[in-house]
Amino acid sequence: MFKIFQVLLELSIFYQPQNVYCITVDQGASKIYKKFVNNLPKCFKNINTFVRRLTSWSCVFGVMDMPEVVKRPELVAHKMYLDTEPAAFICLLKEIRRRSRHPVEFDAxxxxxxxxxxxxxxxxxxxxxxxxxxxxxxxxxxxxxxxxxxxx
Structure with a gap:
């Protein structure tokens, strides 16, 4: 329960609606905590749960994240490493090339x-x-x- 309280406390302090948030859950975490984190996107449209790993205390996007990442209008995703999941990097590169050939209207x-x-x-x-x-x-x-x- 402490970790749930900690996440809620941090969101109450740092949450900004224009940002996108990443919360990484260790596979050894309790089922209650995993369920809590997986339900956050139902309350906040800018919080997504992804399957990822941590590298230097930062979330790294992988193959399972690509369906959500390519939906983003900004198409800005950093923390992708060839040595982690090269298919994710190649998938995003393919999407960038597709968008450069068929640009979509971007509302800034x-x-x-x-x-x-x-x-x-x-x-x-x-x-x-x-x-x-x-x-x-x-x-x-x-x-x-x-x-x-x-x-x-």
Missing amino acids: QSYAEMPTVELSSGKRITELTHPEWLMRSSFYRPPSQLVPMQNV
Whole structure:
């Protein structure tokens, strides 16, 4: 249960909706923890469970990850190694070549709406499209919802 609490605590501190997250589960982990991690994508569309290994404390994409990786509009995937699973590297290379021959429309609007981009282009912090994307520990605090008080 501690590991589940730890994952939830880390998500509550570091979660940003524009990021994609990778959580690696050791095969010796409990069934409860594995089930918890495998259910996270049902709650967060930017958390995916992948079959992978760790190299230098970083997730490495493999063959089983490719169906999800090639769906990404950005097609940016690092941490792929030829000595780990060369088929994954070759699969992604094939997809990159296919997309270069048949480009798809890429909508960069979500990048333009990132707080760092908007702030650097001169927007005030009160004018941000997604102020909730700022770190929770930052100086910005969105106004709290006003809830009518009941006379007791």
